[in-house]
Every structure is written in structure tokens, then in C-alpha cells.
Amino acid sequence: MEILKRIADALQQGDDQRVGALTTEALGAGLPAGDILQQGLVAGMNVVGEQFRLREIFLPDVLLAARAMYAGLDLLKPHLAAEGVPSRGKVVLGTMKGDLHDIGKNLVGIMLKGAGFEVIDLGHDVAPEVFVDAAVREGATLIGMSALLTTTMTRMREVVALVRERGLAGKVRTIVGGAPVNADFAREIGADDYACDAARAVDRVRALLGA
């Protein structure tokens, strides 16, 4: 559909007003909200994510696109609920206890929402048990942990251990990120995965959850 491509193009331009107007137009034309989401908004974000990975655009470009995504998503939400369109999965995110650097975690949340995931953001200074309690309470299938400080990244290990202790391994996956963290560290602490930036986090979460 031409209008879905125009939505995707407007989103790539970070034009939130145009995305909103086109989404309204598409809904008015009777297109299913699920199609507008997947073939318009998510398709546009996928291109943005790929351009970011290839370093053709930069993080602020991605954020402008994300804002445009929200403009469309806000209009779609009631229709998605009415159509019974499920989210791609529920994710709990937070920055580790003793750490208040949450901008990276916020970016991951923005990108995940843009990709159609439901995000429970626990904020910063989050204790290990709070991550796991929230995942159980919310029925989330993935815990995302962020740290900037070298002294707080070690607490990620405690979350992974708690997931195992509570018999949630395999049911609740874990992924880590942040400046001092890498794939080796993730493997060493037993996390399911690592993402070096927000765009890749979306890919990794999709892979982990089969979404």
C-alpha cells in the first residue's frame, strides 16, 4: 500500500507530524492498525535501525525517527487493542543498583518500543531482586540490564544468578549492555546475550525471544 510506504518514509525523515497525519489517514481509509504498525511504522524503524548499524545515520537521527514512531503508535494503540494485536513480547529494563546513568537504557527502551515490544522501565539504581520480581509480576520474558560504572556492572551477575535460583532460566532471558560491558563479560556471568548499542539490542532481543 502506497500510504504505508509514505508512513515509513516520513518516519525515516523523523517527521512526527507527517507520520501522525498519515497514520490518521490510513486509519480513516480502513486499513487494519496491525498493518499500519508492521508495514508502516515498524518497517520504517527497521530501515532506520539498519542505517544506524551501517553508520549512515547517527543516534539523534534514530531518536527523531523514534519520536515519529511514537506519534503514529499513540494513534494506533486503541485500534491495536481492539483488533487484539499482541505485542512482540514484554521486556523489563533497568540500570543496576548504585548506578544512575540511565540514558543508554532509555535509548534501548525507545528502540524496543519502536520495534513493537512492551517495555517495563524500572529506572535506575535497581536492585537485583527488583529486576526478577518485576519480570515475574509483569510476565516479562526478558530482563535487560545496563551499567556505566565498572563498580556496578558486577551486580548483573547477581540478577542472572537469581533468575536461575528461582527456576526461571530459559523462561526469562537476560541481556546486558553499557559502556564497561562486552560479550565476554556477558558469557562469563551467564547472561543470555549482550548488545553494544540500542539498535543491536533490538536485534538481539528479537533473536532471544523469537519475535
Added chain:
Amino acid sequence: MREIVRFAKHEAVPEAREVLAAQGLPEEVALAPRLRRILDEAMSTAATLVEPRAVCEDLSADRFASVLAPLGVPADDLVVGRVYPRAEGLALFVATLGEALPGRIRQLFDEDALAEGWMLDAVASAGADLLADRLAERFRHALVARGMDDARVLPYSPGYCGWPTRGQRPLFDALRPEEIGVTLNDSCLMSPIKTVSGVLVAGPGEAHRFRPDFPFCHDCQTHECGWRMASVLGKA
């Protein structure tokens, strides 16, 4: 001597190129117009909203030992613990950009002005680091005036290189930065958020040299200690 330092606003606003470089963005000349606009707005907002101030106090090695002691960690197990006995001068510091700028950043994110919020956060982070650098330079000048011509100053902060975040508590007890509006929460995190703290360690470049073979070095991926040491081991 304990000193409250009031900076001019412009002293807390970093160069645009530093902000861009820190975020992996291209140089200003290559920046897309829409990003240029966001950067310009962020720099302008920061210049208006920063309320830069600091508290700094030089102290003896014995007194600094008493700041580390409540941690119950052998000093030799921390980078700063191994470095400070070689120092010719030490000064505790807390420097902040104030509450208005972080408040504006939160507001932008709340309004889904994500790119603008992110850019302003980047400017603020660089600005907070700039204040620490300015304090280090002030300290160095003071030491040179006392005849320590070869003094090289580096800031060391809780949260890095093994110095636990809970090390903020005794540092705050000693320095009392509440006077400049900086407080700690139960997790020893500072408010306002764009605040830096630690100890300025002054000495010959060699005073800062250490072998990064601490247990926590194994987990560290930034290896910032390398260029930090390099920055003070060269010629002045």
C-alpha cells in the same frame, strides 16, 4: 583549605566538537542541518541553565586515608589507594552543574523530545567533566605557585577503578557539599545528577602509574586508565 568555587556559566559549557566526538558524531562541518540545529539548541540551553559550582578542599594523606578507611577495603586493593601515598598534593572535590539543566533534560524526554534530550544530556555530561578538569587545573596552578612545577593532576572518583560508590559517604562527610546543593541518596548516588566527585591527586606523572592487574580490571572494558596515565606521563 576548603573553598567554594563559583564558575561562570561559560566555563561549564564544553566545546561543540568535544560533545560530538564523545558521542561518535561527525565534525560540525559534516553534521546534517537537523542535527546541527539540535546541537545548537542544546549548547544554548546549557549555557542558560547551568549553575556551575564546586567545593574543594586540600587535605593530607593521613586525612584522605580516613576517607577510604570506612570502606573496610585495603587501600592497596584500590587504584586510588595505591596512588595517593605517592601524591604531593590531594584535594577532595564535588562539582555540579546544578538542578535546572537535568530538570530540562528530564522534561525533554518526558515530552518525547528524545533527540533534543539526548543531545542536551551529552552536553551536560561533557560539561560536568569539564568542571572536574577546571578544578584539576586550578589545583595544579596552586601547586605550581608553591613550587611544585612538575605537578600532574588527575581526578579519581568513586564508582571507578575499584573505588565503590559507597565511598561517596565518607567523602561527603569530609567535604560537606550540601553547601553547594549536592546530596546523596541511600544508594550513595548524587543529586543533582550532573555532578562529579572524587579526589584530585597531584604529583609527578609517575605518581599516577599503576599496573592494571586489579581483580576489577578483568571486568573493565573501557581501559580508560591507559590514556589517563599517558596524559600525565608525557612532557608538560
